[in-house]
Amino acid sequence: RGDLASIALGCVLSAVFGGVVPRSIINFRSTHPDVMIHTRSMLTIEQLKALLDGTIDVGVTIAPDRYPAGLTGFIVDRQPFWLAIPQDNPLAAYDEIEPGMLADEPIVATTLENELAFWSNVRAITPTGMPMRIVSRVPDIFSVMASVAAGVGIGVISESLAQLPLPGVVCRKLVNVNRSSDHAA
Numbered sequence: 455r456g457d458l459a460s461i462a463l464g465c466v467l468s469a470v471f472g473g474v475v476p477r478s479i480i481n482f483r484s485t486h487p488d489v490m491i492h493t494r495s496m497l498t499i500e501q502l503k504a505l506l507d508g509t510i511d512v513g514v515t516i517a518p519d520r521y522p523a524g525l526t527g528f529i530v531d532r533q534p535f536w537l538a539i540p541q542d543n544p545l546a547a548y549d550e551i552e553p554g555m556l557a558d559e560p561i562v563a564t565t566l567e568n569e570l571a572f573w574s575n576v577r578a579i580t581p582t583g584m585p586m587r588i589v590s591r592v593p594d595i596f597s598v599m600a601s602v603a604a605g606v607g608i609g610v611i612s613e614s615l616a617q618l619p620l621p622g623v624v625c626r627k628l629v630n631v632n633r634s635s636d637h638a639a
Contacts, residue, residue, distance in 0.1 A: 459489050462510040464496035467595055469514040469637045472614030474531040478514075478639075497594060517636035527638035535579055535628045535635055536616035538602040538609040545608070546624040553581050553631060560589040560607030562598050576610050578633035599623060611635075 465475045479491055496504065501513035502522055517529055539546045545555065556579070563576055563586075580586050589607045592598055598609040603622035612635035616625035 461489060461491050461512060463491055463493045463512045463514070464501040464504055464510040465493055465514040466498060466501075466516055466637070467495060468516070468533070468612040468614050468635065469531065470495075471618065472531055472533055472612065472637070474637055475514055478530075512639060514637055514639050517638035529636050530639045531637040532634040533613040533637075535631055535633070536611050536613055536625050537579075537628055538599055538611050538616070538620075539624045539626060540602055540605040540608070541622050541624050542605065543608065543624075545626065548626060550629045551626045552629060553579050554584075556580065556608070557584055558587060560587055562590045562592060562601040562607040562609045563588045564595070564598065565591050565593055579610055579628050579631050 463475070463479075469475050475493065479493075483489070483491070494510065496510070496513070498515040498518065501510065501515045502518070502525060504510040505513050505525055506522060513527075514530065515527070517527070521527060537545070537551055543559075545551055545559070548555070561576060576586060576588075590601055592601055595611065595615065598611070599615070599620055601607065602609045603620055605622070610628075611625070613627075616627075
């Protein structure tokens with residue numbers, strides 16, 4: 455009933471920085487002030503597992519293409535895709551990037567386990583028939599950004615993450631992309 459209880463909430467970084475998680479907590483607490491909310495930063499795959507085993511009550515994830523049996527969700531936020539680019543990469547000179555400009559660019563992607571979220575992002579910004587040149591696989595978005603800052607390659611990120619300052623990284627909006635980075639609860 456929302457009386458004197460607690461809720462375990464898993465969330466991805468982009469949903470926090472995009473404002474979805476803070477706004478949701480503020481709105482919920484305005485009508486349920488006695489409910490404690492315990493937030494945990496968790497990758498999408500971790501959240502789906504934790505929801506299934508009851509470790510968390512609610513998750514705010516990158517929207518999966520399909521949910522595991524026993525789970526459902528709905529879109530709570532849509533953000534355009536951006537690129538995180540090493541500051542010395544020639545693409546950094548542009549204000550906006552078209553997908554066709556990414557031919558032969560080295561891409562930093564997440565591990566196969568986490569591609570539920572990020573593979574879809576990388577594939578969404580790659581023109582049909584254009585091969586992707588993945589030069590590094592890393593465990594999470596923090597590692598993607600660190601690799602971009604180190605000049606390893608470019609990374610596909612959501613708009614909220616593009617607003618975070620990081621030395622050595624320039625973020626540019628992707629244009630003419632038919633998908634967005636969606637968050638689901």
